Amino acid sequence: MTTAIDDRAGELLAGRIPFVHATVVRAQVPASARAGDDAIILADGSIEGFVGGQCTESSVRAAALGAMRDGESVLLRVLPENAGEFPEAPGARVVVNPCLSGGAMEIFLQPRLPRPLVQVVGGSPIAAALVELGAPLGFDVVREAPPLPPAAVVIASHGGDEPAAIRAALDAGVGWIGLVASPRRGAGVLAELTLTEEERARISTPAGLDIGARTAAEIALSILAEIVREARAGRLPVAEPGEAPARPGEAVDPVCGMTVLVGPDTPHLVVDGEDVWFCGPGCRDRYARTAGR
Template identity: 30%
Template sequence: MDLSLLEELNAERAARRAAVVVTELGSGRQRLVKAQGVAGDPLAPQLAEVLRSAKSTLLTLGNERLFLAVEVPAPRLVITGAVHIAQALAPMARLAGLDVVIVDPRTAFATPERFPDVEIHAQWPDVVLPKLGIDAYTALAALTHDPKIDDPALIEALARDCFYIGALGSRRTHAARLDRLAANGVPREALARIHAPIGLDIGAASPAEIAVSIIAEIVGELRRRPTVDEDQSGRAA
C-alpha cells in the first residue's frame, strides 16, 4: 500500500470514520473512499453495501476484478445503569462483537464484581460521555429509570448521532421522558429516534429476555443503518 494512502487511512481510523480501500487486482492500483464520499463514487451501491455489512468483498465488473477492503470503527454499546438487565446484556453484546461500557454514578452497582472484564465508569453521564467520544458507531441503552442519569445520556447520544438509542420504561414513562427532553431543548423530530420501550417486542419478561430483545434491536439497527452520505442526502431514513 502506498505510504500516503496508508497515512490517510490511519487518519480515518484514528477519527473513528469508516472507509473502503479499493484495489484493482489486475494493475494493483489502490484508492481510498471515505464514508462521506461514497454517494459520489462510481461504485456507490457496492461501497454502501460493504459499509453496511462491515465485510470486505471481491467484486467483478466486466473484465475487471476489484477487492473492496472495508474499514469501520468497532461498534460500541454504552449502557447507563449497572442493573440486572445490564448484567445480562453486557456479555451478549460482547459476543455480538460490540465493545461495552457501563456508566453509572452509583458505586454500589458499578463494580468489577458485577461486570467482569467490562469498562466501567462510576460517574454521571454528562461528565463521562463527552470524554468517551460517542459517535455514529455507538449504541446507547438507558436502563436506570432515573431521569437524573438517563436523560443527560439520551441528550448526548442524540447530539452525537449514535446509531441506536434505546430507553427502558413503559409508554407512559416514555411520554413523560419526551416532555422533559423537549423542555430541555431537544427537537421533537430528534426524540423520535429513541427506541422506547427498549428492545424488540417479543414479550420479554425476565432481565435476560429483555437483554435478548435489546441486543437483537441493536444489531438490526447496526446492519441496516445508512452510510453517512446517504443519511445526509435524505435518500435513506
C-alpha cells in the same frame, strides 16, 4: 494482508477510520501486479500499497469508494480494451479499462468500516448484559461517554437522572436512544422533557423488540435486536474522527471515456482555461498531441 498493510489496517481500525482493503486475486501477464499484492484505499481516494499501475488504480479507486459507500465487498475484474479469454467470475463487477497495456486482473475489495458505537448508561444487570452481548453482534459497546457521538445510547439505569441523559444524547445528535423502563414510567420520563417531533422519533421506550423477554440477558437481546434493525435500515450513522474527507470529484477522460477520480495526482491539462482530466499520462499525452499542444 502483507505485514505493512496489516499494520496500517490495525491503526485505521483502532482509529475508527473507514477504508477498503484491496487484494489482487488473479493477474495475467503483462500486468505489473501479482496475486497477493494488496493496498488500502481511504475515503479521499488515496491508495497505500500496490495493486497495479496507474490505469488499474483509477478503476480500483472508483470501485473502492463505491464499496465503502454501500458497505458491500466487490470482486472487480479489470480488462483491457481487447481482452483475451479470462475465466468467468459470476457476480463480479467488470470494468473495461482502455488504457491498460494488457493483462486482465481480478481484485477483491473489502470495505472495513468502524463498528457502530453503542453507549450504555447505568449499572443495572441489563446494562452489563448489553456490554457482554454487543461485541458478537458487531457493536462496540462502551460505558463511558466516547469522544465521538455514538450511533446509539441505551439508558438502563432503572432510575437516576434519565431525562438529563436523554437530553444529552439528543443534543449530541445520537440517532437512536433507548430507555429501559415500563410503558408507564417511560411516558413519565418523557413528560419531563420538551421534545420536538423529530427528537421524540429518536427515542424508543420501552426499548427493545417485543420477544417476550424476561431475564436481563433476554431484555438486552431484544434491545440489541432493535438496534440491529435500525442499523440495517441505515438509521445509525457512524461518526468519524474529525471531519470526514470529501469524496473526490469525477471526470470523464476525453480520450478513452473512462470515469476518473479527480485528485492532486490525476493527470490533467488546462485547455481554453478549463481543466481536462485523464486516466493516465498516455491519454493525456495523446490528447495533447491531437490538440497540438
